[in-house]
Amino acid sequence: MMELIFALAIGILTASGVWLLLRPRTFQVIIGLSLVSYAVNLFIFGMGRLRVGAPPVLESTEAIDPTLYADPLPQALVLTAIVISFAMTALFLVVLLASRGLTGTDHVDGREDVR
Amino acid sequence: MKDMIDHLIIVPIVLPLISAAVMLLLEERRRSLKGGIGIATTVILLIVSLVLLQQADAIIPGTGLRTYQLGDWPAPFGIVLVLDRLSALMLVLTSVLGIASLLYALARWHRAGPRFHTIFQIQLMGLNGAFLTGDLFNLFVFFEVLLAASYGLVLHGDGKARVRAGLAYIAINLTASLLFLIGASLAYGVTGTLNMADLASRIPALTPDDASLLAAAAAILGTAFLMKAGTWPLNFWLPTTYAAASAPAAAMFAIMSKLGVYVILRLWSLVFGPEAGALAGFGGDWLLIGGMLTIVFGMVGVLASQSLPRLAGCSVLVSSGTLVAAIGMGSGSVIGSALFYLVSSTLGIAALFLLVELVERLRDPGADVLAVTMEAYGDSDVDLEEEIGVAIPATIALLGGSFIACALLLAGLPPLSGFVAKFGMMAAMLKMNGGAVPVSAWALIALLTVSGLATLIAMTRSGITSFWARMSDSIPRVRIIEMAPVVALLLLALGLTIGGGPAMRYMESTAQALQAPQGYMTGVLSAQKAGESVKEARP
Numbered sequence: 001m002m003e004l005i006f007a008l009a010i011g012i013l014t015a016s017g018v019w020l021l022l023r024p025r026t027f028q029v030i031i032g033l034s035l036v037s038y039a040v041n042l043f044i045f046g047m048g049r050l051r052v053g054a055p056p057v058l059e060s061t062e063a064i065d066p067t068l069y070a071d072p073l074p075q076a077l078v079l080t081a082i083v084i085s086f087a088m089t090a091l092f093l094v095v096l097l098a099s100r101g102l103t104g105t106d107h108v109d110g111r112e113d114v115r
Numbered sequence: 116m117k118d119m120i121d122h123l124i125i126v127p128i129v130l131p132l133i134s135a136a137v138m139l140l141l142e143e144r145r146r147s148l149k150g151g152i153g154i155a156t157t158v159i160l161l162i163v164s165l166v167l168l169q170q171a172d173a174i175i176p177g178t179g180l181r182t183y184q185l186g187d188w189p190a191p192f193g194i195v196l197v198l199d200r201l202s203a204l205m206l207v208l209t210s211v212l213g214i215a216s217l218l219y220a221l222a223r224w225h226r227a228g229p230r231f232h233t234i235f236q237i238q239l240m241g242l243n244g245a246f247l248t249g250d251l252f253n254l255f256v257f258f259e260v261l262l263a264a265s266y267g268l269v270l271h272g273d274g275k276a277r278v279r280a281g282l283a284y285i286a287i288n289l290t291a292s293l294l295f296l297i298g299a300s301l302a303y304g305v306t307g308t309l310n311m312a313d314l315a316s317r318i319p320a321l322t323p324d325d326a327s328l329l330a331a332a333a334a335i336l337g338t339a340f341l342m343k344a345g346t347w348p349l350n351f352w353l354p355t356t357y358a359a360a361s362a363p364a365a366a367m368f369a370i371m372s373k374l375g376v377y378v379i380l381r382l383w384s385l386v387f388g389p390e391a392g393a394l395a396g397f398g399g400d401w402l403l404i405g406g407m408l409t410i411v412f413g414m415v416g417v418l419a420s421q422s423l424p425r426l427a428g429c430s431v432l433v434s435s436g437t438l439v440a441a442i443g444m445g446s447g448s449v450i451g452s453a454l455f456y457l458v459s460s461t462l463g464i465a466a467l468f469l470l471v472e473l474v475e476r477l478r479d480p481g482a483d484v485l486a487v488t489m490e491a492y493g494d495s496d497v498d499l500e501e502e503i504g505v506a507i508p509a510t511i512a513l514l515g516g517s518f519i520a521c522a523l524l525l526a527g528l529p530p531l532s533g534f535v536a537k538f539g540m541m542a543a544m545l546k547m548n549g550g551a552v553p554v555s556a557w558a559l560i561a562l563l564t565v566s567g568l569a570t571l572i573a574m575t576r577s578g579i580t581s582f583w584a585r586m587s588d589s590i591p592r593v594r595i596i597e598m599a600p601v602v603a604l605l606l607l608a609l610g611l612t613i614g615g616g617p618a619m620r621y622m623e624s625t626a627q628a629l630q631a632p633q634g635y636m637t638g639v640l641s642a643q644k645a646g647e648s649v650k651e652a653r654p
Contacts, residue, residue, distance in 0.1 A: 021290065026282065033289050040296045047304035073309075074300065077252055081296055084259045088292075091266060092285050098270075099278045108286075110279040 002050055006042065013039035024113075026096045026106050030089065037085040041078050048074030120170070124183040124198050126163045127206055127243035130156055135236035149232040150221045156236060157213040160243075164206035171203035172621060174628075180638040182249070190249075190640050191313040197249035197639055200625040201454075205246040205370075205377055208458055211607065212370050212465050213239050215600035216363035219469050222597045224363050227272040234271070238264035238367060245374055249639055251299045251309045254378065258295065262288050265371060268364035269356060280352075280359035287352045291342040298336030305329045312639035315385045315632055319392050330397055333386065337379065337398060344375030345435045347409040354416060354428030362472035365427070366465040372431055373461055376438045380450070380629065383442065388632040399445050403555055406440025409433075410562045414569040423471040423577055427464060430525050433566050434460040440559055441540055446547050451626035452539030455619060459532035459608055463524035466604035470517050473593050473601070474581050477514065510593050513602070515582045520605045522574035527567040532611035537563055539619065 013035050020032025048071035056072035058064060096106075103110040134156040138149050174180055183196040217235060225231040241261025248254050266288075269281040303309050305328045306317045321329060338349070345353040353372070357365050379402070387397045413432030420426035437460075441453035520531065527537035541563060544556040611618055628634060 021286075029286055033286070033293075036290070036293050040293050040300075043297060044300040047300040049304075074303065077300065077303075080252070080256065084256070085289075085293075088259070088263070088285075088289055091263065092289065095266070095270065095278065095282055095285055099282050102275045102278050108282065110275070110282075 002052070006046055006050060010039045010042050010046070013042070024107055024109075026099065026108055029108060030092055030096060033092065034085075034089055037081075037089070041081055041085075044074050044078050044081060046074075048072075120166075121181070121183065123163055123167060123170075124181060124196050124247065125185075127160055127167075127210075128196075128240055128247065130159060130163075131236040131240040131243070135233045135240065138233045138236065139230075143229055146225060146232075150217075150225060153217050153232045153235060154214070154221075157210060157217055157239070160239065161207070161210040161214060164203065164210045167198055168203040168207050171198055171200045172624075174199065180635065182639055191308055191310045194253045195249040195310070195639055196247040197312075197635075198247065199635065199638075200621065200628055201377070201381065202246045204454065204458070204621070204625065205373075206243060208373075208461055209239065209242045209246065209370055211604075212367060212461070215465060215469070215604050216366040219366070219597055219600045220363035222594045224272065224361050227361065228270075230267070231271055234264050234267040235363075235367075237261075238268060240264075242370065242374065246377065249311050251302065251311055251314070253309075255292070255295055255299055259292060261371070261374075262292070265364075265368065268367065269360050271364055272361045276359045277361075280356045283352050284356040287342065291339045294335055294339040294342075298332045298334075298339060301332035301335065302329060305332060310639070311382065311385055312636040315388070315391075316636045316640065318386060318394060319390055323393070326392075326394055330394060333382075333397060336382070337401075340375045340378045340382075341405060341439070342375070343372065344379065344439060345372050345409070345432050346405045346439055347412040347432075347436070350409065350412070350432055350435075353432060354420075354425055357428035357431060357468070358422070358424035362469050365424070365468040369431065369461050369465040369468060372435050373438070373457055376435060376442070376457065379439065380442050384450075384629040385632045385635055388630070390633065396445060399443050402443030403440050403559070404443075406436045406438070406443055407559060407562055409436025409439060410566050412436070414562075414566045417566075417573045418569050420573065420577075423474060423581070424468075426573055426577060427467045427471050430467065430570060431464055433570065434464060434525075437540075437563065437566070440562075444544065444547075444556065444559065446543065447626045447630040448543035448546070448623065449540055450629060451619070451623040452536055452543050454622040454625055455532070455539055455611075456536035458618075459524065459536045459611055462604050462608045462611075463521055463531075463533060466517070466601050466608075467521045467525065469597075469601045469604070470514070470521060473514055473597060474518065476593070477511070477581055510598075511582065513598060514593070515578070517598075517601050517605055518574070518578055518582070520608075522571060522578065524605070524608050526571040526574065527563070528571070530609075530612060531605075532608045532615070535612055535615050535619070537567065 017032045017035030017039060020028045020035065023029065023032070051070045054068060054070040056070045056075055058069065099110060100106050105112055107113070134152050138152060141149055170181060180197055180199040182190070182198070184190065185194045185196065187193070220231065220235070238261055241257050241264055244257035245254055245261060248257055266281065266285050269284055270277055299309065302314060305321070305325045306314050308314050308317065318326075318329070342349040357368055360368060383398070383402070387394055389395055391397070410433055413429050413436055416429030416432060417426055420429055438453055438457055441449050441456070524531040524533040527533040541560050544560055545552055547553070547556055
């Protein structure tokens with residue numbers, strides 16, 4: 001059940017994100033990128049297998065059974081990915097504002113469609 | 116002393132980082148000091164990478180390599196930096212382009228916006244790191260470092276066109292990075308490792324289910340890298356962005372699209388080598404077809420370009436397509452010549468990007484885009500500087516000569532290295548399978564020839580309009596510091612022809628080592644020796 005909900009969450013986030021990415025407004029693009037990056041973060045986390053109540057950090061230096069512990073590596077990777085995508089989103093936001101200021105429109109092409 | 120040489124491997128990453136950090140502390144006005152630090156850094160980088168190249172050349176192909184274990188953690192657990200022929204070659208190429216673009220930028224471009232030198236050094240750090248790392252996730256981190264810097268460089272100089280192109284560029288690259296993450300984590304989920312050598316060594320033991328998941332991961336990763344390399348149909352952003360970027364930034368971007376090609380070559384030959392069982396050669400046909408379509412697309416683009424910067428952007432596509440297709444051919448000697456082509460076309464395209472801006476001054480000296488952005492930025496000392504610019508005698512002759520050299524280099528005509536490279540690739544393809552040349556090889560040979568012809572036609576046409584049929588008689592002001600990098604890059608290409616024998620031998624043994632991924636795997640995974648020698652060096 002947990003796996004199903006998890007997979008559905010990733011799927012819905014990705015689908016909404018991709019749809020928004022393909023929209024013509026820059027703000028929609030940035031929200032789309034954020035949603036996809038949330039989905040990717042969850043996906044990375046899921047790649048360490050979903051476990052409940054298993055600590056990722058060893059509690060003692062004695063020989064222990066590693067199957068009792070969750071895989072710590074994806075959790076570290078997620079942390080890195082979150083930081084990087086957060087920074088990139090902030091940077092993209094600045095460029096978006098610059099584009100809005102220079103072109104006077106929030107269309108991704110820098111000009112409105114002629115209808 | 117020997118231990119010091121072991122530590123040289125990390126210098127190309129740490130040195131630009133330090134100099135970027137130092138430059139951040141300096142005031143924005145002290146540009147000449149920053150420029151001095153930047154040039155000094157890049158020169159040291161070139162020396163270090165030449166030493167590393169020499170070290171890598173001493174390795175016998177397929178038997179081992181030099182590694183640097185970060186934090187002294189042994190290979191599959193810690194991150195390793197790996198120095199082999201391929202990465203050493205790319206390091207040298209990066210630092211050569213670094214010096215050339217930085218010198219060029221010192222003439223005027225580094226005044227066109229804030230923090231140019233810092234961003235430039237970070238870009239070098241990201242490139243060097245990506246070429247050296249032996250860890251998939253670390254590769255992602257270095258990709259992000261260099262992309263973050265490249266966003267800054269694309270926007271350097273400001274202006275509507277750059278911001279518009281930058282917006283698309285950033286969106287595309289963020290998406291590619293997300294694909295990279297999905298692919299890398301899926302590969303981790305299947306194999307339980309992120310170390311490239313370890314990953315490759317675990318492939319034969321995979322169950323069929325896991326193997327198909329890994330194939331999916333590789334396809335997703337490949338898509339991300341092909342996006343970077345500019346393979347059709349993922350390349351519509353590339354000519355616009357490269358044409359909009361300032362000349363020194365665009366020259367650096369010439370190697371960024373080669374980074375995508377490098378990663379494909381590295382990962383593909385390592386992971387899907389002959390030992391990979393059912394997965395051996397996975398996706399090779401896709402690379403071949405994708406590469407050939409890219410050549411066609413780039414060729415049409417080159418012919419249809421109405422401005423020189425766009426023409427240069429489209430020739431990046433032709434060059435990327437050629438390389439991707441040659442990798443897809445999967446034969447060792449083709450890859451050897453393709454590496455030669457990589458070096459020669461990167462030099463040629465970088466020189467062209469630098470030259471294009473100088474030639475544009477010929478066309479319309481009054482309406483220089485740069486002047487407008489300079490005004491917008493409000494830098495008053497620029498006008499004074501520009502007056503000092505000496506109109507070197509025979510400017511036109513020099514510009515024209517360099518333009519012809521670029522055309523010969525990119526079209527692949529003798530006497531420059533482009534010819535040697537293309538000839539080598541064709542000769543190798545004709546020798547494949549003992550003379551029974553497959554249809555795909557004939558198609559690629561035809562495309563190589565036709566794309567050379569198209570490049571020649573397009574360059575001749577724009578050469579005529581720029582040099583012979585120009586509207587004004589005034590000689591443009593070109594400073595020696597702007598002309599020198601272009602000439603130097605072209606002379607390097609000439610040197611590559613003259614020293615063709617040793618250069619080709621180096622490329623051949625690089626390809627040979629790539630064809631024997633076992634050497635890479637054992638080299639990385641049994642690298643305790645290097646780690647121990649590092650340990651002994653400590654007090």
